[in-house]
Amino acid sequence: MSDAKKLRTHPQYELLYHPSIPGRGEFIRLCFEATGVPYTDVANEKPSGYDTVQSICMNTSLTSADSNPPVFAPPALRVPGAGADGKALVIAQTPSILMYLSERLGLAPDDEAATYHVYQLAFTALDLNNEVHDTHHPLAVAKYYEDQKDAALVKATDVRENRLPKFFSYFERTLRFNEENGGGEGKYLVGGRLTFADLVVWQVIDGLYFSFPKEMEARKKEYGKLLDGFYESVKQEGGLKEYLKSERRLPYSQGVFRYYPELDRQ
Amino acid sequence: MSDAKKLRTHPQYELLYHPSIPGRGEFIRLCFEATGVPYTDVANEKPSGYDTVQSICMNTSLTSADSNPPVFAPPALRVPGAGADGKALVIAQTPSILMYLSERLGLAPDDEAATYHVYQLAFTALDLNNEVHDTHHPLAVAKYYEDQKDAALVKATDVRENRLPKFFSYFERTLRFNEENGGGEGKYLVGGRLTFADLVVWQVIDGLYFSFPKEMEARKKEYGKLLDGFYESVKQEGGLKEYLKSERRLPYSQGVFRYYPELDRQ
Numbered sequence: 001m002s003d004a005k006k007l008r009t010h011p012q013y014e015l016l017y018h019p020s021i022p023g024r025g026e027f028i029r030l031c032f033e034a035t036g037v038p039y040t041d042v043a044n045e046k047p048s049g050y051d052t053v054q055s056i057c058m059n060t061s062l063t064s065a066d067s068n069p070p071v072f073a074p075p076a077l078r079v080p081g082a083g084a085d086g087k088a089l090v091i092a093q094t095p096s097i098l099m100y101l102s103e104r105l106g107l108a109p110d111d112e113a114a115t116y117h118v119y120q121l122a123f124t125a126l127d128l129n130n131e132v133h134d135t136h137h138p139l140a141v142a143k144y145y146e147d148q149k150d151a152a153l154v155k156a157t158d159v160r161e162n163r164l165p166k167f168f169s170y171f172e173r174t175l176r177f178n179e180e181n182g183g184g185e186g187k188y189l190v191g192g193r194l195t196f197a198d199l200v201v202w203q204v205i206d207g208l209y210f211s212f213p214k215e216m217e218a219r220k221k222e223y224g225k226l227l228d229g230f231y232e233s234v235k236q237e238g239g240l241k242e243y244l245k246s247e248r249r250l251p252y253s254q255g256v257f258r259y260y261p262e263l264d265r266q
Numbered sequence: 267m268s269d270a271k272k273l274r275t276h277p278q279y280e281l282l283y284h285p286s287i288p289g290r291g292e293f294i295r296l297c298f299e300a301t302g303v304p305y306t307d308v309a310n311e312k313p314s315g316y317d318t319v320q321s322i323c324m325n326t327s328l329t330s331a332d333s334n335p336p337v338f339a340p341p342a343l344r345v346p347g348a349g350a351d352g353k354a355l356v357i358a359q360t361p362s363i364l365m366y367l368s369e370r371l372g373l374a375p376d377d378e379a380a381t382y383h384v385y386q387l388a389f390t391a392l393d394l395n396n397e398v399h400d401t402h403h404p405l406a407v408a409k410y411y412e413d414q415k416d417a418a419l420v421k422a423t424d425v426r427e428n429r430l431p432k433f434f435s436y437f438e439r440t441l442r443f444n445e446e447n448g449g450g451e452g453k454y455l456v457g458g459r460l461t462f463a464d465l466v467v468w469q470v471i472d473g474l475y476f477s478f479p480k481e482m483e484a485r486k487k488e489y490g491k492l493l494d495g496f497y498e499s500v501k502q503e504g505g506l507k508e509y510l511k512s513e514r515r516l517p518y519s520q521g522v523f524r525y526y527p528e529l530d531r532q
Contacts (some may be wrong), residue, residue, distance in 0.1 A: 062443045069443045072390045072436045093386040113349050119362040124338045138404050140424035151417045158406035170338045177328040177335045
């Protein structure tokens with residue numbers, strides 16, 4: 001599809017999220033980038049873009065914007081023309097935005113049962129994302145890491161030793177199930193083509209490689225289909241290959257995925 | 267609708283969850299109970315029912331049951347006849363199950379924008395549910411509370427002092443937005459009738475009243491529409507009034523919502 005065609009057939013999607021970090025916004029960016037559908041990353045692309053994000057998503061008034069109800073926190077998605085009375089639609093919550101986009105960007109399966117299986121995978125990976133966040137902030141989001149380091153060591157050890165194997169086993173078995181039943185060839189979690197579940201699971205694995213390189217290297221032997229085969233093949237999907245090398249792919253820093261050597265396997 | 271009619275028009279929904287606790291299964295029970303749609307709470311109603319739950323949701327094989335992919339953890343929903351080739355459908359993840367049921371039980375709005383606003387509310391309340399769980403288990407799910415009590419005191423204080431006001435403010439403002447725009451009369455978060463967002467938010471508030479009675483009593487003055495008006499009126503909806511007095515409504519004990527006086531406001 002030409003860029004002109006895409007601009008004609010898609011509304012101008014606006015991602016409202018914090019600037020400079022991949023964070024939870026990255027799950028949404030990957031949907032656009034994999035499918036080549038244009039979007040505006042408001043806080044990163046527009047002068048005073050973050051002011052816009054804050055005024056819509058981090059206010060204390062009765063509306064987010066454009067006659068939509070309040071938003072709890074970024075990320076949110078704004079879609080001009082898609083709301084009530086031709087106004088903009090503003091929706092929040094990562095899984096909700098992913099579902100909305102997946103139907104429009106071709107990242108959901110055609111049949112309903114498979115769609116709910118995509119949902120359960122994506123939501124489980126988002127749960128893992130939250131657990132990884134808590135490895136460096138187990139006691140309070142608003143406190144510094146240095147002020148909860150002892151607790152973080154205990155939490156990170158539990159996540160690495162007990163939680164990661166449980167999640168990885170589940171995703172690995174799902175890949176094998178699909179290989180045997182849906183023809184994913186080890187490249188897709190559900191069915192025979194890319195869905196947003198693949199993107200969400202991939203992003204969490206990628207973040208884990210950044211945060212816990214030693215742990216992941218050791219686990220790669222146990223969960224090779226997931227952490228090697230699937231992980232490498234998703235990088236080649238659609239627009240991702242170009243995106244992952246581009247400046248639009250923000251580096252990990254002080255967001256969900258952080259690298260503290262002391263929290264990794266010793 | 268008569269009970270006989272309901273039995274004819276709905277499949278036999280099976281809730282697969284741990285026995286004896288409300289837990290995350292309660293969000294799903296409330297959907298059935300509010301609408302009067304029959305369901306089987308497998309672990310609580312059937313001899314050796316928990317064996318069935320474990321064999322489907324807590325195994326390490328390539329399938330959950332009936333040619334469905336694996337399940338990460340309970341709750342799951344099994345719907346005979348709704349899957350591929352007339353087999354049973356098995357789906358997991360609380361938000362996914364709630365969405366599936368809401369379309370069939372009349373707990374979702376008619377228009378799409380409002381539906382996504384229901385999703386974002388329900389998902390935000392489920393996030394709060396997870397944060398409340400972590401007040402007594404901040405370091406490791408598999409460790410005893412007594413072995414992480416110091417950390418729990420810090421976490422619970424942060425949740426009570428910083429997180430609850432943020433969530434409550436959001437829900438309260440959404441109620442007020444809807445009252446001014448959708449006609450919910452303070453009884454509904456989105457539109458003019460009950461949705462599953464109301465049930466999920468209500469259940470988390472109810473659990474908080476159990477876990478943090480002093481904190482909630484103090485907060486009731488600040489967020490009266492939510493913690494008093496809305497909370498009381500939802501109890502009167504459809505089948506809930508009868509359900510909440512019945513033996514099917516399981517008492518809180520050692521699940522997500524626990525009462526440790528030392529974690530409450532002092």
